Amino acid sequence: MPHLLSSEGWAVALARPKAKLCHRTCPWGGHLIRFNLKGITIQNAPAKTSHVLVRPEVRALFQKECPMSGNKLDGHEFVRPGEAILTTSTSWKLMRLCTVLFGDVAGQFIGYFFHNKDHPARLHHKIRRDYPLEGDSASAIWDHEQSSQGAVLVVRPDGDAFNITVVARVPEDKFASWATFQFRILLESTRQTVQYFLNRPGICELRARDACFYMVLSIQSFKRGMPLVPCGEPIITIDAGERLGMKHWARFQPGSYGSTKFRLSQYLTAFLKAIGEDLETFDTLDSRELVPYQCVVRRADWMAVKDRFFEVFPLAKTAYRRANGGPSAPGVHEDVDAKFLSDESNLKGSERWEAWRQAGKRAL
Structure with missing residues (x-):
């Protein structure tokens, strides 16, 4: 999707000064939900901003040194450097909200991509650095058993702070447009969760391990x-x-x-x-x-x-x-x-992005 990160083709459900919730029909089925967060502070961010996100296999191996409150890792399978399958369960408020708004409303049972502590999910995690632009840190996550669920996370530097984009795919092409009040709570919870995830205790040491793994x-x-x-x-x-x-x-x-x-x-x-x-x-x-x-x-x-x-x-x-x-x-x-x-690695970030846009247009 050449416009996955742009405004083209997206409907705005709620816009706040530093957060926005958008949605659109997914071209290959289902619906896409997108969170845009601006001005996220990352304490002691790595000099190479593309290394903000830690590889999933490293997170799994050293989870005891950098645990995530409300998130339990039950096991992992290594695939290749920067790619692993993690079995996790979570009790985060954010996931419960997403389950209600985008799980049940879509006619699905709890335990899909927006999982909770009672239903561990087997998720495939894949990291890519300096993507889509130089300095970006990106991750793709999808349900290992069901291809209809997935998400993309992009962390992009913006001066001394970072802008975060999360795009998640849900199975059915429905959206709870009536839930404006709940969306305010959802955006606030998303910002708090992302801020915690990128600054949780032990994350700097974990990034150091990742850098030399x-x-x-x-x-x-x-x-x-x-x-x-x-x-x-x-x-x-x-x-x-x-x-x-x-x-x-x-x-x-x-x-x-x-x-x-x-x-x-x-x-x-x-x-x-x-x-x-x-x-x-x-x-x-x-x-x-x-x-x-x-x-x-x-x-x-x-x-x-x-x-x-x-x-x-x-x-x-x-x-x-x-x-x-x-x-x-x-x-x-x-x-x-x-x-x-x-x-593509020989192109500057802006040139690479334009090349991908043109390739997307040709594909369509």
């Missing part, structure tokens, strides 16, 4: 063929590897992983497996695909194998020089800045 690795300087891995057959032999029992080397074969092109994630997996280590690697970070010569690892997992890796990897460089001649050989670097495949 993953590490981006990068490889360079292998323009003369694929980098090498230890093997059992004497394809390339180096005497320097005899001490570690790794005299024989072969070029990495992406086809073994069903790929036609090199990906660092696959190479590291193959390399570490060959030396008796195991490491889970990822090609995406916060809903964006990395360039092939980078990958993401959990920092703690990498720290457990890095000494062994860097003990053996110099032999891979020696074998590469033996195979190709010359001084150049691949190098692996830690804690580098992530680079993403999407061409």
Whole structure:
């Protein structure tokens, strides 16, 4: 929806100086409810404003250090960096109000997207940073069992404060237009809940954990063929590897992983497996695909194998020089800045937004 965050196509149910409630028919069924909140203060906000929202898997792992009053996390399933399925229940006043106004009024039973403490909901959470604009922090949330429920949260910097947009989808195309008085209570409760969520006790420490939870690795300087891995057959032999029992080397074969092109994630997996280590690697970070010569690892997992890796990897460089001649050989670097495949990441925020608007128009 190219106008999801704009005013076009939305009916205003109630407008206050720093809060607005809008609604509209959802193009793919049901109804959309949107909250716009201005001037939200975030204490000790991160320097990178796109990191205001914490990844769901990190929230789940460290929930005891940063609990949310009125919200209980009953379990989680990791999907990929920045994406997880959380089973939660809540007793927030906001959720009870939403249930009454947008659950029952829509002809649905309590326990859908606007859930309560007696009906845990299994919700899929997905983070994206610098989206839709540079500096934004965005999250998509949807009912893992029923695709008709979902929501989008966007936190956008505005000077020293932040503007918050929440768009939620409910199953049926109905809206309680009569509930003006209740909408005033709803907007006040929404603002209080958002303010608490973004400033709750322990959130600064949680953001610090999130900032260092993953590490981006990068490889360079292998323009003369694929980098090498230890093997059992004497394809390339180096005497320097005899001490570690790794005299024989072969070029990495992406086809073994069903790929036609090199990906660092696959190479590291193959390399570490060959030396008796195991490491889970990822090609995406916060809903964006990395360039092939980078990958993401959990920092703690990498720290457990890095000494062994860097003990053996110099032999891979020696074998590469033996195979190709010359001084150049691949190098692996830690804690580098992530680079993403999407061409959109090379555009400025305003250019990217206009590109998405035009793409939306073409799609329609």
